[in-house]
Amino acid sequence: MSFFEAETIAYEWIEGKGIGPRFLGHLTEAGRVFGFVMEHIDGARTAESQDLAACQRVLVKLHALGVKHGDINKHNFLIRNGEAVLIDFETAQKCSEKAELGSEYKHLELSLRDPSRRRGVGIHMASDHIPG
Incomplete structure (x- = not known):
């Protein structure tokens, strides 16, 4: 299963459940999917150790749907x-x-306590590179 297909299916599972951003659509060219668009989470930051309770709450919601994330890291x-x-x-x-x-x-x-930047690079927005 391709990356985009797997991610799209997961977003179908969580739609409207208050777990992740809304999936808005695919980016295509000549019939080929090369990306997707999600809801922008304005004012967000990556999690830190003090956010454990909030992260546990959303992970419990995911697990209640019978879904394992598979890449739990603070990023x-x-x-x-x-x-x-x-x-x-x-x-x-x-x-x-x-x-x-x-x-x-x-x-x-x-x-959440891991001080390394392994498995994540923080939030990167495409709009950060668009001249204002």
């Missing part, structure tokens, strides 16, 4: 007004194994 949680929004669903998959979901949940706290 995949955006924080706005004290609430977390999950992004980057390319490795998300349906999962009914409570042990796997529990392991992902337990890994969250360690991930």
Whole structure:
């Protein structure tokens, strides 16, 4: 399954559930998908250790749908007004194994404390490069 297909399917699973940004559509050229557009989360920042409770709340919502994110790291949680929004669903998959979901949940706290920039580069917006 291609990256775009996997991510699109995951956004269908979470649509309207208060877990991630709204999926707005695909970018195509000559019938080929080369990207997608999501809702902009204005005023957001990547998660830090003090955001654990907010990140846990959104991860519980995801797991309640029977979905494992598959790439839990602080750069995949955006924080706005004290609430977390999950992004980057390319490795998300349906999962009914409570042990796997529990392991992902337990890994969250360690991930938020990780001082490295591994597995993320922070928020990068295409509009940052458009001359004003």
